Amino acid sequence: MKSILTDKWVLITGASSGFGAAAAIEFARRGARLLLGARRVDRLAALAEQASKEGSPQAVFHFLDVASTPSVNEYVEWVRSVTPRLDVLVNNAGGALGLDPVAEGKDSDWETMFQTNVLGVLRMVRAALSLMLPYPGGIIINIGSVAGRTAYEGGAAYCAAKAGELQITRALRLELCGTGLRVATIDPGMAETEFSLVRFKGDAKRAAQVYEGVQPLRAEDVAEAIVWVAERPPHVCIDEMVIKCTDQAAVYKVHRRTKG
Ligand SMILES: NC(=O)c1ccc[n+]([C@@H]2O[C@H](COP(=O)([O-])OP(=O)(O)OC[C@H]3O[C@@H](n4cnc5c(N)ncnc54)[C@H](OP(=O)(O)O)[C@@H]3O)[C@@H](O)[C@H]2O)c1
Numbered sequence: 001m002k003s004i005l006t007d008k009w010v011l012i013t014g015a016s017s018g019f020g021a022a023a024a025i026e027f028a029r030r031g032a033r034l035l036l037g038a039r040r041v042d043r044l045a046a047l048a049e050q051a052s053k054e055g056s057p058q059a060v061f062h063f064l065d066v067a068s069t070p071s072v073n074e075y076v077e078w079v080r081s082v083t084p085r086l087d088v089l090v091n092n093a094g095g096a097l098g099l100d101p102v103a104e105g106k107d108s109d110w111e112t113m114f115q116t117n118v119l120g121v122l123r124m125v126r127a128a129l130s131l132m133l134p135y136p137g138g139i140i141i142n143i144g145s146v147a148g149r150t151a152y153e154g155g156a157a158y159c160a161a162k163a164g165e166l167q168i169t170r171a172l173r174l175e176l177c178g179t180g181l182r183v184a185t186i187d188p189g190m191a192e193t194e195f196s197l198v199r200f201k202g203d204a205k206r207a208a209q210v211y212e213g214v215q216p217l218r219a220e221d222v223a224e225a226i227v228w229v230a231e232r233p234p235h236v237c238i239d240e241m242v243i244k245c246t247d248q249a250a251v252y253k254v255h256r257r258t259k260g
Pocket of ligand 1: 145187193
């Protein structure tokens with residue numbers, strides 16, 4: 001599929017599952033070159049192979065832990081050894097841990113959520129920006145959440161982290177105005193990925209309950225939105241996009257079908 005993205009360099013963090021993996025395939029179909037990052041490199045290897053079959057002329061991967069500054073810097077050094085140019089940076093790595101009220105919150109959960117969703121985005125942008133600035137028309141797409149816009153019980157740290165992501169996006173949009181680089185946030189609602197399995201630490205039954213009786217977003221729905229935002233002409237910046245499944249009108253207003 002011929003596209004403005006054909007032969008462009010696209011970096012996706014958190015590409016080993018969910019939105020990141022689905023976005024890699026959507027970009028590949030448009031002939032984009034892919035730089036994939038996550039901690040589970042075995043999955044990245046399989047994804048890179050699939051992306052090549054889907055039309056990416058070059059799909060490469062490397063270990064990335066966005067929670068670590070040395071890892072991010074080492075990753076971007078590797079990127080530099082592959083290409084001097086970056087056109088699209090998708091800061092997608094992140095997620096939630098636990099659904100505890102603040103009174104019962106765990107330091108390790110809070111710290112991980114801030115390390116990935118907030119500091120991970122800052123680290124990636126700081127490290128990768130010099131590869132983007134010489135090429136006006138590029139775009140940074142951060143994956144936020146409706147949780148960054150509306151609080152819910154048990155979500156204090158995750159909501160705060162995604163609100164942080166939203167404000168980072170807004171600050172970057174201002175800082176980069178005049179460079180020709182665009183900055184966007186895509187903020188999904190409920191989507192069925194590994195998100196809930198990770199949040200509930202492998203409890204598959206509890207994770208499945210989140211989507212019971214609902215038709216949630218699929219990873220592909222969000223991936224299509226990511227690619228659409230990246231594919232706009234260089235003078236068009238979709239600053240902020242909220243995308244929810246039809247059954248979810250608001251964080252708390254979810255239509256669930258009962259069985260039988
Ligand atoms: N699904 C939803 O309902 C939903 C809604 C709104 C927003 N979001 C956001 O969308 C993004 C993607 O989530 P998803 O739904 O696709 O969930 P997912 O399937 O669990 O994917 C999360 C991805 O992030 C990566 N990741 C996590 N920690 C990382 C780290 N320290 N370093 C590098 N990569 C890391 C994971 O890879 P490794 O474990 O291999 O490192 C994985 O590829 C997240 O930012 C999430 O907060 C999700």
